[in-house]
Amino acid sequence: MTVLALGQVRRTPAAFAGLAVAFLLLVATTTLFGSLFASQATAPEAVRATPVAGPGLMVIAGAFGEIAVLVAFFVVVNAIGFALRRQHRELALLRTIAATPRQVRRLVRVQILVTALAVAVPGALAGVQAARLLLVALRERGMAAPGLRVPMTPLPALIALAITLVVGLAASAVAVRRISRIAPAAALTATTTEHGRTGVLRLLVGACALVGGGLLLRLAATRPADELDKAGQAALLGSLVLLVAVGLTGPLAARALVFVLGAPLRALLPGTGWLAEANLRGYARRLTSAMVPVALLVGLSGTMMIMTRTAEHAAGATGAASDTDVWLRQAELALLTCFAAVSTVNTVIAVTGERRREFALLRLVGATRRQLLRMLTAEALLTTAVGVLLGAGVAALASAAFSTAATGSAMPSVPAEACGWIVVGAAALTVPGILGAGLRAIQGPAAEPAGGGRD
Known part of the structure; x- marks a missing residue:
């Protein structure tokens, strides 16, 4: 061996x-x-x-x-x-x-x-x-x-x-x-x-992670204003625990979100749009595997950016200096974004690359490469949208907890332009990654992969 x-x-x-x-x-x-x-x-x-x-x-x-x-x-x-x-x-x-x-x-x-x-x-x-x-x-x-x-x-x-x-x-x-x-x-x-049901143990662990993340956010929200470092770490850790919960319970939420978000694609692309939605809903675990790194990237980056802007505003309102805290959060943001970006690229390439036989079978029943690429584009957009929404939800909860500790209000200061660039970055990593891996997977004759050739 x-x-x-x-x-x-x-x-x-x-x-x-x-x-x-x-x-x-x-x-x-x-x-x-x-x-x-x-x-x-x-x-x-x-x-x-x-x-x-x-x-x-x-x-x-x-x-x-x-x-x-x-x-x-x-x-x-x-x-x-x-x-x-x-x-x-x-x-x-x-x-x-x-x-x-x-x-x-x-x-x-x-x-x-x-x-x-x-x-x-x-x-x-x-x-x-x-x-x-x-x-x-x-x-x-x-x-x-x-x-x-x-x-x-x-x-x-x-x-x-x-x-x-x-x-x-x-x-x-x-x-x-x-x-x-x-x-x-x-x-x-x-x-x-792929099994149709999510295991009870997985759902139970996911529920425990949801509770644990909620408790960490509550801890962050109840920190006094002079302990913003502790509030920030608790909020960031809470967001990470919630993202773990998203990964564990993701197949349930993924199917519902794809159904809702897939409506425009079904209308615009009746054929490939419907097939893309059916693929994502039918293979919810595969979708979850691809969307979790996107949610990780958006959730952690969004949380850090919003916390940084909120801390700056809180310091400005009280006349305190915050350059040190801002620099530390920016350094931490750069590190975490690097990890999340690597995870996103690795995952979307792996998820798409392992579908060679599926693509080969579609080609054998008459699908063209152009149709497959349109289907993959629709899947990539839906995957990105689901991941962004889930990550944004986690970031909203975590930053609201931090804002409560920093300003007494659950409404944080949101850098809209920076958050927009996070979404653009997530799409720039996900869509080309899926299309590039898909383009490589559909090359060559269809008969060999469909018949069980090596990947």
């Missing part, structure tokens, strides 16, 4: 590219904030005692790291799911030729291990370099002591690699559980069908 796993990684590197990028981000992020902690912990006592502006390096590293690592974890879990989905047919074939569930799980663990180790060194180097650049920026703004330096120690990188392996192995164990446990004769059928 070890040899087979290594052979699959060598033969189909594209199937693991998204996972490798996700692992790289997780290693780099964890190394970054671990290096900042090490900088403070290993500094001489006189340097640590130097007064600085803002909350201090340990607080900044903890607050940034908490959210960034959670988002990176979210991206990794999503990427692992798609990496395994692209191998479902191969794993099913192994089950039909007498591979045991234990052997299948071992094969997947080896793949995770190889992919994580391949990006460990570049991820660690990127994290250390990012820590140095961030520390320089903090020193220039008086938010870190002048004598602080990133220490030359491998400990943060080793901890980051350990965390990445634990996350990867745990997520893969959950993802591979279904395909490794079912009967070999049913394994191939499982690769071509």
